[in-house]
Amino acid sequence: MRAWRVHQHGDPMAVLTLETGVDLPAPTGDQVEIAVEACALNFADDLLCRGTYQERPGLPLTPGLEVAGTVVATGPEASHAPGERVAGSPLLPHGGLAERCLARSTDVFLIPDDLPALTAAAMHVTYQTGWFALHRRARLEAGETLLVHAGAGGVGSAAIQLGKAAGATVIATAGGTAKGAVCLELGADLVVDTTGEDFVEATLEHTDGRGADVIFDPVGGETFLRSTKCIAWEGRILVIGAAGGHYADARTNHVMVKNYSVLGLNWGGYRSRRPELVRAAHDELVALCRKGLIAPLISEVVPLEGARAALEALTARRTTGKVVVMPAT
Numbered sequence: 001m002r003a004w005r006v007h008q009h010g011d012p013m014a015v016l017t018l019e020t021g022v023d024l025p026a027p028t029g030d031q032v033e034i035a036v037e038a039c040a041l042n043f044a045d046d047l048l049c050r051g052t053y054q055e056r057p058g059l060p061l062t063p064g065l066e067v068a069g070t071v072v073a074t075g076p077e078a079s080h081a082p083g084e085r086v087a088g089s090p091l092l093p094h095g096g097l098a099e100r101c102l103a104r105s106t107d108v109f110l111i112p113d114d115l116p117a118l119t120a121a122a123m124h125v126t127y128q129t130g131w132f133a134l135h136r137r138a139r140l141e142a143g144e145t146l147l148v149h150a151g152a153g154g155v156g157s158a159a160i161q162l163g164k165a166a167g168a169t170v171i172a173t174a175g176g177t178a179k180g181a182v183c184l185e186l187g188a189d190l191v192v193d194t195t196g197e198d199f200v201e202a203t204l205e206h207t208d209g210r211g212a213d214v215i216f217d218p219v220g221g222e223t224f225l226r227s228t229k230c231i232a233w234e235g236r237i238l239v240i241g242a243a244g245g246h247y248a249d250a251r252t253n254h255v256m257v258k259n260y261s262v263l264g265l266n267w268g269g270y271r272s273r274r275p276e277l278v279r280a281a282h283d284e285l286v287a288l289c290r291k292g293l294i295a296p297l298i299s300e301v302v303p304l305e306g307a308r309a310a311l312e313a314l315t316a317r318r319t320t321g322k323v324v325v326m327p328a329t
């Protein structure tokens with residue numbers, strides 16, 4: 001098969017190579033082999049190439065953390081069967097940027113025939129992250145105000161739609177008018193252009209000085225620190241990541257004075273600790289998608305050959321929403 005592979009860690013543009021004639025190990029135990037129809041890219045794919053991701057699978061490594069496709073072979077203990085359409089998380093180092101990948105049965109889920117592979121792949125990690133953050137961790141309620149940072153990005157765009165589906169008022173931040181327009185199309189009630197506006201002032205003004213009940217922060221650093229200035233009494237700040245380059249140091253005295261919570265979200269941890277919750281979230285997300293309440297924002301679809309350049313564009317923040325690789329394109 002063809003597969004993008006990393007033989008030594010480093011900049012993806014230098015270490016990712018598209019190889020042919022790559023052998024994939026036969027599935028064992030509860031593993032399944034999937035013919036990849038779509039693989040959505042994530043910032044974490046860049047970290048995998050560099051060797052700085054929270055998981056450090058062995059080399060050679062094929063990145064690709066969310067896929068959709070068809071089961072073509074199974075191990076003797078697998079709970080899926082050949083011919084089933086599934087979406088989920090590959091088993092590294094045999095990731096989804098290839099024509100075939102491996103996965104554990106518990107990490108992939110059936111998808112209905114009317115759900116395109118393109119949509120299913122783009123929905124898995126980002127919408128699972130948003131669902132667990134907003135519903136499991138922050139307990140977002142209808143009528144509350146949700147502030148979503150980097151709303152035109154992958155997880156941000158998912159959070160906007162999930163917030164609206166939950167009945168929240170959504171404020172989104174975006175860098176520039178084009179990305180702001182994307183947030184409005186996704187359903188945001190107010191968009192703050194961070195290239196020239198202050199999201200703290202805008203949030204306080206929009207909430208009559210009360211602040212946001214829940215803040216969804218995948219950026220970190222200064223964005224987190226400024227978010228503490230517009231969090232409501234008994235609000236919840238969700239730490240999703242640090243796309244801005246570094247994590248902030250929380251001022252615990254300020255947490256106490258305003259009585260708010262700082263909540264971390266490691267979605268991957270649920271896969272091993274509470275897999276039944278991941279399956280339940282998948283079923284809920286598929287139902288929301290089929291009702292038209294959520295729909296992944298897919299900005300670009302590229303063939304397997306274009307995966308490296310697409311990953312570089314994603315990490316340079318030249319994309320919106322999700323970029324999806326389709327090996328058969």
